[in-house]
Every structure is written in structure tokens, then in C-alpha cells.
Amino acid sequence: MGIIEFLVVGLIAGWLAGKVMKGGGYGVIVDIVLGILGGILGGWLFGLTGWQGGGLIASLVVAFIGAVILVWITRLIKKA
Numbered sequence: 721m722g723i724i725e726f727l728v729v730g731l732i733a734g735w736l737a738g739k740v741m742k743g744g745g746y747g748v749i750v751d752i753v754l755g756i757l758g759g760i761l762g763g764w765l766f767g768l769t770g771w772q773g774g775g776l777i778a779s780l781v782v783a784f785i786g787a788v789i790l791v792w793i794t795r796l797i798k799k800a
Contacts, residue, residue: 729776730756733783741791754794755787762786 734755738746746754762782766773773782 725776725779726756726759727752729779729783730759733758733780733787736784737787737791740788741795746791746794754790755783758785758787758790759783760786761790765789 731752732755734751734753735748737754737758738751759779759782762785765786766782773779
């Protein structure tokens with residue numbers, strides 16, 4: 721995946737995670753960063769299971785799941 725595709729997937733995943741989780745997002749820039757980091761986290765987590773998905777949709781789903789986990793963690797830390 722090229723850097724542009726990686727950024728677009730991160731943008732979409734971060735935006736979706738901000739919308740799905742209760743409350744508002746953190747803003748466009750932070751949502752993009754959470755989406756990109758979520759893609760890395762999701763890829764690592766799914767890699768541990770041995771899952772070898774491919775394609776844009778699979779990348780988006782993995783990044784979205786990772787971004788949701790990161791949003792959840794950041795909100796836990798923010799409350800503490």
C-alpha cells in the first residue's frame with residue numbers, strides 16, 4: 721500500500737472511529753493520527769492471529785478496529 725492510500729485509510733478509519741464511539745471526535749488531525757496508529761495496531765493484532773487479509777476494504781476494517789481501540793484507550797486515560 722502506498723503512503724497516499726495509507727493516509728486515506730487512516731483518515732477514513734479515524735473519522736469512522738470518532739463517529740462510532742460515544743461523544744465527538746478529537747478533530748480531523750487527531751482522528752487521522754488515531755486512524756493511522758489504529759491501522760498499525762490493528763495490523764499487529766490481526767497478525768498475531770495469523771490472519772492474512774488483503775485489499776483496501778480489509779485494510780479499512782483492520783484500521784477501524786484498531787482506531788476504535790485507541791479511541792477507547794485515550795478516553796480512559798483522559799478520564800483518569
